[in-house]
Structures are given as structure tokens and as C-alpha cells.
Amino acid sequence: MSHEFNDDVGKKMGMWIFIFTELFLFGGLFLVYAVFRANYTEGFHSAAADLDAFVGTLNTVILLASSATVAMSITAVQKGNNKLALRFIIVTVILALAFMVNKYFEWGHKFDLKLYPGSEIMEQLGKGEILFFGLYYMMTGLHALHVIIGVVLLMISYFKVKNGTVNSQKFIFLENSGLYWHLVDFIWIFLFPLMYLVT
Amino acid sequence: MEDKKHHISSFNSLLMVLIGLFIMTGISVMITEIHFSTFSVGVALLLASIKGYLVLTYFMHLKYDEPIFRIMVFLILLLFAIVIGITFIDYLLR
Amino acid sequence: MESTQATNHVSYLQHKPHKIGILNWILSTDHKRIGLLYLYSIMVFFIVAAFLGLLMRIEKFAPGETIMDAQTYNGVFTVHGIIMIFIIVIPGLAAVFGNFFLPILIGAKDVAFPKLNLFSWYIYIAGAILALISQFASGGAPDTGWTFYVPYSADSSTNVIWALTAAFILGFSSILTGLNFIVTIHRLRAPGMSWFRMPLFPWSIYATSWIQVLATPIVGITLLMVIAERTLNIGFFDPALGGDPILFQHLFWIYSHPAVYIMILPAMGVVTEIFPTFSQKPIFGYSAIALSSVAIAAVGYFVWGHHMFTTGISYWSRWFFSFLTFIVAVPSAIKVFNWISTMYGGSIDLKPPLLWAIGFIFLFMIGGLTGLVLGALATNVHVHDTTFVVAHFHYIIFGGMGFAFFAGLHYWFPKMFGKMYNIKLANISFIITFIGFNVLYFPLFIIGLQGMPRRYFDYFPEYQYGHVISTIGAFILIIGIFIMLFNFFRGARKGEIAPANPWKGVTLDWQIESPPTLLNFDEIPVITEKPYTFKKEEEA
Numbered sequence A: 001m002s003h004e005f006n007d008d009v010g011k012k013m014g015m016w017i018f019i020f021t022e023l024f025l026f027g028g029l030f031l032v033y034a035v036f037r038a039n040y041t042e043g044f045h046s047a048a049a050d051l052d053a054f055v056g057t058l059n060t061v062i063l064l065a066s067s068a069t070v071a072m073s074i075t076a077v078q079k080g081n082n083k084l085a086l087r088f089i090i091v092t093v094i095l096a097l098a099f100m101v102n103k104y105f106e107w108g109h110k111f112d113l114k115l116y117p118g119s120e121i122m123e124q125l126g127k128g129e130i131l132f133f134g135l136y137y138m139m140t141g142l143h144a145l146h147v148i149i150g151v152v153l154l155m156i157s158y159f160k161v162k163n164g165t166v167n168s169q170k171f172i173f174l175e176n177s178g179l180y181w182h183l184v185d186f187i188w189i190f191l192f193p194l195m196y197l198v199t
Numbered sequence B: 001m002e003d004k005k006h007h008i009s010s011f012n013s014l015l016m017v018l019i020g021l022f023i024m025t026g027i028s029v030m031i032t033e034i035h036f037s038t039f040s041v042g043v044a045l046l047l048a049s050i051k052g053y054l055v056l057t058y059f060m061h062l063k064y065d066e067p068i069f070r071i072m073v074f075l076i077l078l079l080f081a082i083v084i085g086i087t088f089i090d091y092l093l094r
Numbered sequence C: 001m002e003s004t005q006a007t008n009h010v011s012y013l014q015h016k017p018h019k020i021g022i023l024n025w026i027l028s029t030d031h032k033r034i035g036l037l038y039l040y041s042i043m044v045f046f047i048v049a050a051f052l053g054l055l056m057r058i059e060k061f062a063p064g065e066t067i068m069d070a071q072t073y074n075g076v077f078t079v080h081g082i083i084m085i086f087i088i089v090i091p092g093l094a095a096v097f098g099n100f101f102l103p104i105l106i107g108a109k110d111v112a113f114p115k116l117n118l119f120s121w122y123i124y125i126a127g128a129i130l131a132l133i134s135q136f137a138s139g140g141a142p143d144t145g146w147t148f149y150v151p152y153s154a155d156s157s158t159n160v161i162w163a164l165t166a167a168f169i170l171g172f173s174s175i176l177t178g179l180n181f182i183v184t185i186h187r188l189r190a191p192g193m194s195w196f197r198m199p200l201f202p203w204s205i206y207a208t209s210w211i212q213v214l215a216t217p218i219v220g221i222t223l224l225m226v227i228a229e230r231t232l233n234i235g236f237f238d239p240a241l242g243g244d245p246i247l248f249q250h251l252f253w254i255y256s257h258p259a260v261y262i263m264i265l266p267a268m269g270v271v272t273e274i275f276p277t278f279s280q281k282p283i284f285g286y287s288a289i290a291l292s293s294v295a296i297a298a299v300g301y302f303v304w305g306h307h308m309f310t311t312g313i314s315y316w317s318r319w320f321f322s323f324l325t326f327i328v329a330v331p332s333a334i335k336v337f338n339w340i341s342t343m344y345g346g347s348i349d350l351k352p353p354l355l356w357a358i359g360f361i362f363l364f365m366i367g368g369l370t371g372l373v374l375g376a377l378a379t380n381v382h383v384h385d386t387t388f389v390v391a392h393f394h395y396i397i398f399g400g401m402g403f404a405f406f407a408g409l410h411y412w413f414p415k416m417f418g419k420m421y422n423i424k425l426a427n428i429s430f431i432i433t434f435i436g437f438n439v440l441y442f443p444l445f446i447i448g449l450q451g452m453p454r455r456y457f458d459y460f461p462e463y464q465y466g467h468v469i470s471t472i473g474a475f476i477l478i479i480g481i482f483i484m485l486f487n488f489f490r491g492a493r494k495g496e497i498a499p500a501n502p503w504k505g506v507t508l509d510w511q512i513e514s515p516p517t518l519l520n521f522d523e524i525p526v527i528t529e530k531p532y533t534f535k536k537e538e539e540a
């Protein structure tokens, strides 16, 4: 058993526990989703048809790829190749930004169609549709917030790799940022079919 | 602390996992195109679970880390499933 | 006492790296100082919230408007609830004694993440200040009750958003503290301290921390949903838009029932430390107590629906929740039997900590047994939303958690401050508080059974006897508590110097100096036996 305060297993455990709380934070919304989907199956179907499955799929591919690249950056650091690791991190950040740009246009398009909570068009929709869009905005919005936090963590990791504080001996910070980034991916993996594929 | 060497995932294995994830994404999109309604959602969720499993195991390195992490993750997901189940005792039987 | 040895041998209270006094506190990452920061903040808020409680009791002294109107009364009971629940009892024992004694009891120098620990306190203070602002800001004090039930919380024109945000932020602090403690217990136990050689207070903190980590985010997202409901008109909980107010209650109680265990488990842990010491006997049923903490945490997560029996949830789910509620009483009862068995045949030393701990058992039993009245489907309907419920949870939360908190303070005070309080005065304050408590809350059981609803500022004349007795009890209680606080303040300022081990305890906290040095231990101890192993006199 270790008594060092820089105990890497302990830090990783801390990150995992934080991830659990994040899972339960989204879990509350998934629970709400499940209940309303059971109550308004039809409305959820027709509302989900308004979402662009292509954009959703594209974003899924982007996030999956970014998850792989951040894992590869850890491998590169562990092998002592910091330069390669930096490239992988940059690719990850670029993919994350691409995700956000997509999201921006997707939300923008919805707003152009006046599909947002409280709008006149929304109020004429059925109850299932209203709830679906409420959940859509809340869940993807909260997810986007996590993307931003993840990007910040990745940027910090970038500088730590660059100045050598993260190296082949000590890489827990990058590992933990990576874990957080995978969490963002993990949640999206479930959001994607529930939002875009229930048609 | 450094008693056993830290496992390093190879680039190849990570790439294979990514390809697997892409393929499953493709399948779930295609299945919903066929409009099986409830059935297709079930399959899409099943595929999502497999994808989640892959991410947890390989990307998040659970397979090679201390067993305690695997136990924790399993119990947490189980807990969430139970909470959903109990809530639905109310909603399905009302 | 005034050891002038190497700098690392100074007591934590004398260790002052900063010139400006306050910085030694607000920049300190020492778990002991952070524990005291929580203690002082909780004390201040406790006095505020207790004062609000007293105001409510005065209002109820006579039927009709006595000192405040109905709307003021709504605000007062809401803010009383929010402060008491989110700022005092939920962090309460875990943040004060958990911070101070968890590392010491497991033989560690600090918690796993000391900076995060200090950060949690800052978040806590931010949330607490926000809660206070909600009381005084222009919209008027929130009047929803601490439970924030929709649809009213989505409509009320008062400062509900402030209060919701405050609760959200306080929850975040609670999560980070829990996270810190879990990692601490997993990674920083002294060599040789296996799980089943760990004292029982850390066990209870471990179970508590998991609830904090896994239940709090649910209420966090729920509060965010209510905020979204108010600001964005989303409709999750609004039937007009297809939403479901009952769903809010599900989500809210998924957290808030386990939150009761966040409050009570560390309290059980504290008295579990006290009984062996004052009986000079090993704890009876060590593993049963350790595992019952975990069992309470696990089963307690699945009983939330017993708050919703009258809302129209399905028959089977009422059945299920009622059944599990009875099940979760079993591990609590196991603990009670073990505490009593620990005292049986021991050489009992009736010092103030033990008095408070016995008071805890007595009141907790009343609270627990009346809980079964509420957990049973048929009787629940009769007493639902009456003062019976109010009395029940004050017996559990104040009589349980509160009395255990005071027991812990009397137990560990000499260790924390290196000074002793006046034992005689402590006994007197216990007796007055105990009497005041029962006079205050017991009549509420009776008028509750007779039909007095909770949260009403007015009542029919036939309830006046109960209310008058209860209000008299409130004054007795306040006097008792002030005597206790006075005793502590006097003790801390000019009490006798306390020896390292005034109660002849055997756990690690009593093997180090009073007050502890900055790093607790000169040398990390190696654990070779179970905790609570009392040596015979001659060996000492």
C-alpha cells in the first residue's frame, strides 16, 4: 500500500469516481427520457424524425475517432514519443471542435425552424414532441458542456506533454484527461441512438 | 508501486477497436433505416451497449487496470439499471 | 504542551506558515483545520436556523397570527429546512469529524487530495452564502419547503432559483468530499490495516461517501431541470406540456432518501467509537456493524418511494417500497443491539460523550420505530403530511444525527483543541437539552395523530395544548444548547490542558498528542491487530 500523496492509482480512482457522478448526472436525464418515451412513444418517433440522422452519425464517427486518438496519445507518451503524442492530442482537439461546429449548425437549424422550448411552433406540437425536444436540448446541451470541459483538459494536457511534466514515467494527468474524454464519448454512444435513431 | 510494468495498448489494437466501433455504428444506422420500430431501437441500444463496453474495456483501459475499477464500474452500471427498473415498477403498472 | 522541538512537532493549531492569522485557516490544506472550518461554519448556520425554528414555535404558541403572517411563515420553514438539511446535517458529521478523524483513524497524514478538500469547503461556503441571499433578496424568501416540489416550485414568484442553485452547489461540495474520502480509505490506510482492521467510524464514512457520490448528482440534475422549467419553459414536470410532477418526486427522493443515510451513517459511526471506549470493552459484533453500514447504504438507495405513498404511484411500487423500507430497518436494529451488547458487562464510565451517545440511541429508537408507522402503507395515509412526520424526522435527524454530533464533540473535543471542557456543566447541558428535545417534539406526534397538518402557521384551538407544550420545549432546548456551546467556548479558551488520552481509548486517535501535530504521526503506525483491543490494566 502506498503512502505517497502522488499515488497514481489513487488519482485514477478519483477520476473514475468523478466519472461515476457524471454518469449519474446524465443518468437522471436518461431516466426522464425512458419514462417519457414509454408514455409518448408515438410523439418521440415523429419528433426524432425531425433530427438529421446524417449529422448525428457524422458526429458519432467524429467522437469515436477522437476517443481513439486520445488513447493513442497515451500510448505514444508511454512509449516515450512525446512529439507523436502532441500530434494525437491536436487531432483530438480538432475533432472535438468539428463536433462542436456540427452541433452549432444543427442547433442553429432547429432555431431557424423555430423549434425551441416556448416557441409558438413548439406549442402547437403534441406533448411527446415537446418533451422530446426539451430532452434533446437539455441532453445534447449538457453533453456539449462536457465536450468543452474535455477540450480544456486536453489543452492543459497538451502543454504538460510539451513541457515534459507528462512523460513516459508520469502520465497520470493525460490518462485522466483521456478518461474524461472517453466519458464524453461513452455518453454520446447512448445519446445517439436514443435521439437520432428512434424514428 | 512500480512492481508490475504498466500495460501499454498498442496502436494497432486501438485502431482495430475503432474500426469495430465504426462498423457497429453503421449497422445500427442501417437497421433503423428498415423501420422495425421497437425492435430496431432495441437492437440499436444493444449495439450501443457493446460499443460502450468496448470503450470502457479498451479505450478506458479497464481490462488492464486494477480489478477494483472493473468492480466499481460494474456495480455502478448495475445500480443505475436497478434504479430505472424500480422507477418503471411505478410507470408500467400504474 | 509547548513543545519547542523540530518544527514538524508543533501542534497543528500552532503551525502558522502565514503572517496574517486568517490565511492560516483559509489557505490551509490540513485536514484538521478544514474540519474545524466546517465546524465553525456549521455552528454559525446552526444558530441561524435554530433561531428560525424558534420563531416558528413562537408563531404556533397561539392559534391565528401571533408574530408573523402566513407568507413569512412559509419562507421561514423553507429556509430553516434548506439551511438545516443542505448546510448543516448533510455535510455535518462527515465534513467535520470525517475530515478531522478519518485520516487519523486509518493512520494517514492527510486525505488523498488535500487541495480538493479545501476547494470543497469553498464551494460549500459559496452555496451557503447563496442560500442566505435567497432569504433576503428582493423576490422574497423561497416558500416551497426544502423539497422544492413542482408544480409549485416552478410557479412560485419567490427566490426559488437562488435556493435551487444553492442546493446544487452544496451538492457539488458534498460529492467532492465523498470522492476524497473514498480514495483516502482505499489508498491511504496504514500498513497492516486491512479492511476488517479498520475502525468503524471510517467504515461508516466509506458507506456514506458512496451515497454522496452516487445519489447527489441525481438531485443536481433534477434541480437543474426545475431551473430549466422556470427559465426555459421546457415542461418536464408540467402536465400542460405533457410532463409529470410525480417524476420530480421520484428523482428528488432518489437522492433525498439516501441523503437521510448521508446524515445518519456517520452519526452511527461516531457512537460506535464511543461505546467501546467508555465500556472499556471491544465492540460487540465488529463485522456485523461494519457490513450493516454498507447494507444500509445499498438497500437505502432503493426505498425512495415511501415518501410518495399518497401520490398515486402504482400499487406494486407502493408494496415494493414499503417492503424494502421495513428491510432497511434491520441493519439499523443490528447496530443498536450491538451497541447495547457492547455496554453489557463493560466497566461503564458515564462521561458526557457516553451520555450523549445513550441519548442518541434512545431518541433514534423513537424516530426509527415511528418511521415504521410511516413506512407501513395503511398507517402512512393517516399521518401523511401531519406533524407526526415532522416529529419523526426531527427525532431521526436532530435526536439521531444532532445528538451524535454533540456526542462526537464531547468525545473528541480534548483531542481537537488539547483542552478540556467542564464535565459537570456538560452533564447539566445534556440533561436540559434531552428534556427540552422531548418536550418540544413528542407532543407533535400526538397532535399529528389527531390530524394537525405540517407547514401550517395556524391551527384549530383543540391543538393548542400540544403546540404550547412544544413551544415551551423549544425554549428549554435552546437553553440547553447554549449552555453546551458556552461550555465548549470556555473550554477552548481557558479549559484545563487535556492529556493525550483522557478516555483511555485504544484507537489510533488516542495514541497521538492532543492536539495532534501537523502530520498526525511521527511515524506511520503498523497495524497488527483488530481495533478496539483493550489491554488489561497491568499491561498499561
Ligand SMILES: [Cu+2]
Pocket: C256, C257, C260, C303, C304, C306, C307
Ligand atoms: Cu425516506
